[in-house]
Amino acid sequence: MDEINANPYLAHMHSKNSTVSNGANAAFSKLVPSKTTAEQQESAEDSNYNGLTGNLYSDRYKAILKKRRELPVNKQRQKFLDLVHSNQFVVLVGETGSGKTTQIPQYMLLDLLPHTEGKMIACTQPRRVAAMSVAQRVSEELDVKLGQEVGYSIRFEDCTSSKTMLKYCTDGMLLREAMSDNLLSRYSAIILDEAHERTLNTDILMSLVKSIAAKRSDIKIVVMSATLDSEKFQKYFYDAPLLTVPGRTFPVEVYYTPEPERDYLEAAIKTALQIHATEPEGDILVFLTGEEEIEEACKLLRARGDELIRRAGCGPLHIVPLYSTLPPSMQQKIFDKAPEPLTKGGKPGRKIVVSTNIAETSLTIDGIVYVIDPGFSKQKVYNPRVRVESLLVSPISRAAAQQRAGRAGRTRPGKCFRLYTEKSFNNDLIEQTYPEILRSNLGSIVLQLKKLGVNDLVHLDLMDPCAPEVLMRALELLHYLGALDDDANLTPIGHMISEFPIDPQLAKMIISSADYGCTNEVLSVAAMLSVPNVFLRPREAQRAADLAKADFAHMDGDHMTLLNVYHAYKGSSKPDQWCWDNFLQYRSLKSADNIREQLRRVATRCELPLVSNDFTSPDYYPNIRRALTAGYFMQVAHLERNGQYLTVKDNQIVLLHPSSVLERKPEWVVYNEFVLTKRHYIRTVTEVRPEWLLEIAPHYYDLPSFPPCEGRRILEKIALRMMATQELKAKKAKKDKKRKSDKDKDNGKDKSDRKEKKDKREKREKKEKTL
DNA sequence: GAGCACTGC
Numbered sequence: 001m002d003e004i005n006a007n008p009y010l011a012h013m014h015s016k017n018s019t020v021s022n023g024a025n026a027a028f029s030k031l032v033p034s035k036t037t038a039e040q041q042e043s044a045e046d047s048n049y050n051g052l053t054g055n056l057y058s059d060r061y062k063a064i065l066k067k068r069r070e071l072p073v074n075k076q077r078q079k080f081l082d083l084v085h086s087n088q089f090v091v092l093v094g095e096t097g098s099g100k101t102t103q104i105p106q107y108m109l110l111d112l113l114p115h116t117e118g119k120m121i122a123c124t125q126p127r128r129v130a131a132m133s134v135a136q137r138v139s140e141e142l143d144v145k146l147g148q149e150v151g152y153s154i155r156f157e158d159c160t161s162s163k164t165m166l167k168y169c170t171d172g173m174l175l176r177e178a179m180s181d182n183l184l185s186r187y188s189a190i191i192l193d194e195a196h197e198r199t200l201n202t203d204i205l206m207s208l209v210k211s212i213a214a215k216r217s218d219i220k221i222v223v224m225s226a227t228l229d230s231e232k233f234q235k236y237f238y239d240a241p242l243l244t245v246p247g248r249t250f251p252v253e254v255y256y257t258p259e260p261e262r263d264y265l266e267a268a269i270k271t272a273l274q275i276h277a278t279e280p281e282g283d284i285l286v287f288l289t290g291e292e293e294i295e296e297a298c299k300l301l302r303a304r305g306d307e308l309i310r311r312a313g314c315g316p317l318h319i320v321p322l323y324s325t326l327p328p329s330m331q332q333k334i335f336d337k338a339p340e341p342l343t344k345g346g347k348p349g350r351k352i353v354v355s356t357n358i359a360e361t362s363l364t365i366d367g368i369v370y371v372i373d374p375g376f377s378k379q380k381v382y383n384p385r386v387r388v389e390s391l392l393v394s395p396i397s398r399a400a401a402q403q404r405a406g407r408a409g410r411t412r413p414g415k416c417f418r419l420y421t422e423k424s425f426n427n428d429l430i431e432q433t434y435p436e437i438l439r440s441n442l443g444s445i446v447l448q449l450k451k452l453g454v455n456d457l458v459h460l461d462l463m464d465p466c467a468p469e470v471l472m473r474a475l476e477l478l479h480y481l482g483a484l485d486d487d488a489n490l491t492p493i494g495h496m497i498s499e500f501p502i503d504p505q506l507a508k509m510i511i512s513s514a515d516y517g518c519t520n521e522v523l524s525v526a527a528m529l530s531v532p533n534v535f536l537r538p539r540e541a542q543r544a545a546d547l548a549k550a551d552f553a554h555m556d557g558d559h560m561t562l563l564n565v566y567h568a569y570k571g572s573s574k575p576d577q578w579c580w581d582n583f584l585q586y587r588s589l590k591s592a593d594n595i596r597e598q599l600r601r602v603a604t605r606c607e608l609p610l611v612s613n614d615f616t617s618p619d620y621y622p623n624i625r626r627a628l629t630a631g632y633f634m635q636v637a638h639l640e641r642n643g644q645y646l647t648v649k650d651n652q653i654v655l656l657h658p659s660s661v662l663e664r665k666p667e668w669v670v671y672n673e674f675v676l677t678k679r680h681y682i683r684t685v686t687e688v689r690p691e692w693l694l695e696i697a698p699h700y701y702d703l704p705s706f707p708p709c710e711g712r713r714i715l716e717k718i719a720l721r722m723m724a725t726q727e728l729k730a731k732k733a734k735k736d737k738k739r740k741s742d743k744d745k746d747n748g749k750d751k752s753d754r755k756e757k758k759d760k761r762e763k764r765e766k767k768e769k770t771l
Numbered sequence: 772g773a774g775c776a777c778t779g780c
Binding site: 172325675681 | 773775777778
């Protein structure tokens, strides 16, 4: 409250101290919350004093303000304010360069003055970097220090303070916040940006704000999107009004191939070289699907490019691959300048970037004039029957094709070459990429929804409802993990699991590790399983890489190998050099360390003890594997006598992934991942004892419900043996008890006998006395 | 004896 009172931004307040504040007050005195006009807002911005801080505006502020006024979105400020004043939901479509992401939240800020009620405005982004960089930019535009009045909040960093009134955050972060504040009561407005990307989190958030708005008439919701597919958004938000803001990009001419291409890789290379030979100066961006394809294309482009330069006297080429697992230093090369002509006045050089769809949204490369789009990308698909997520090369959507083409027109007019026919574009491509929620395993999401207080999942109001089977799978998993009870309500363990920002199985594993005295180790394993593959295997040094990995190999399997790697990493003095020497991905390990710290904090909050077993104890590793089993008992495979692994319950034939350190084939294994490629592989595998399965997950190992197979028969035998032992134990216990109770009885009898005798004696004595 | 689109809590 003090902060609020101390804020000169409040028009009604009389400042006790300086004329500075009076100046500020005067500047903002005309702003009445929820009733401002564009003119009033602009005049406040034009003042000499910053109403947020009471300070004089800097020269830099004034320079930036001039540019802000030229943004297309500023011409629509009044219209936007009118819409916001008379509607709870507003849909805004703004193309790249419209200024919506930076300006709209500021208009909302001046209109709502949220801090006068101790509240904030949140603007969500799908990606962390975007949240950070936009917050940085807007803090400059408002002439305040980043993290004060304007801040950001992302997974590993909370850059906000008690003064913060405008917060940029990732949509996942806001979702987490909603789990402890179901009505998002700290916010007077929520702005959902990049909604067209339809990430899992955005979709859930949209559903959430819709239900919150029904309960909170005071909250304003603005949904911002970059595509023209606005009707769907409008309809979803009760026919919300639409504001369209033009963008500021250059025209891109689109070319199609007359005939379908059989080999898109070959066609892409040819097209790139043709552009180089015939088109004017300007860099080229080629979209391919994955690392291997990209490296192959670069190799071919270099070879054939050299020939072109020799034979046809073309300019030099700079060929750069781009994909996410590339080390950052290599990624930086996309910003290199195109090479100079070989001779003075010779033909200009050219840069060719060969990229995955990381260049579609996440990274922007200036200077691109030509885009080559073969029309494919790797997309996640989820198959609920086999409960497997996998990556599949699939045709892109028309929206994605448009997005790719747009990358050619960022600095000047460009050209886009689509390696498919126009007919194919119109008839074969789907309008929009299927939203992620239709392509994902929803285990974690369902748990979060439960935590958000959504009980009726079937009638959950999503923009695209997910398949009932996918929901069933999620509920089934959570039930087996003990996160949901028979009525699908959250159990205490379920509450705990939902606190962890990881897969429910991993969280269960951590929680169970407390029972086995090994939380410290299991936290490390969980962190290592939550990051991209740490083992590098460059094509030119495969053997060396394999040897390096063998140093970490643990005979129990891959999970313990990961633990070895983590421990060794933590013990190294120069981690980056050490990683390089050992063919390990430094980025992944650093991130694992970060995640482990976060998980440790959550574990502490859940009051789990942070403990380790004695390293010399024979149970040190088995206990870690027991905890592993407690999370992954649904992902077990059994080695049949014919030498094949069969997954338990599903009876799928699988192979140990060649990357596994397990050379001997243990009879029972748990696996972390089912990989669907030409064959079915299980990856990241560890040996377990079959007894553990029956002990730790008896509700899942209800053997009569299993399909008949070798594994079942063996488990049945073990179950019988366990039962026999138990019976024996029980019998023995009963016998002991009986013996004990007999003894007790005897004792009792003795006692009573004695008492009787005593009584008799007393009576006799009494009699004798009276006589 | 293989394959790692991209995000995110």
